[in-house]
Amino acid sequence: MGTLVALEGIDGSGKSTQASLLNDQLRDRGFDSVMFREPGDSVFGDKLRQQFRDGRTISAKEEARLFIEDRRIDVDENIRPALVAGKVVVMDRYYFSTMAYQGALGLNTYQLRKTNELFAPRPDLTLILDLPAETSAERIRAARGLPDSYEGTEYLRRVRELFLEFCESDVVAVDAEAEVGELNAKILRKVLAVVEGP
């Protein structure tokens, strides 16, 4: 079996940048590393992106269902085959995102975890790229030219709090306010400790 690493965090935490940097560095070091991102490109992922673009009209429960169905396909078609082939799999978001984002909409995080862990392999290491919701809102505004919304920042604050509640020995928060290179060095060190073993 390979090694499964997940990068998580609120919007604007820089996890997509960090996930692809990490994937490149693992490959440079000779690891057979692949990266997948969620939501993926299944019909369920398409429906979710359309919801985010055109405004949310579905319930939290339906939203969770779509993320989970999208993930089921990702696990079957991408994640599990890569792990069976002995690869390192880097995830740009995984099921902790459903627990935090849909949990912050009022769904039960424990139930969400159970539903996901019935089919989705548990990561060997999950890194939560942590930063305050206000910093995230500023970064999003700067990058996309979108105005700050009080509701949006409030929501991200709840998502962040939930992410932090999930921390345990194999779910670790790292300071995502750090500069890109510094954050990358920290992530790489933690991931190498897992893929290279003791």
Ligand code: TYD
């Ligand atoms: P993503 O494509 O990672 O957006 P970005 O690259 O801008 O961070 O994710 C899109 C949105 O989907 C993001 O706001 C987080 C949300 N999301 C959930 O609400 N639940 C989930 O299970 C996942 C995977 C993502």
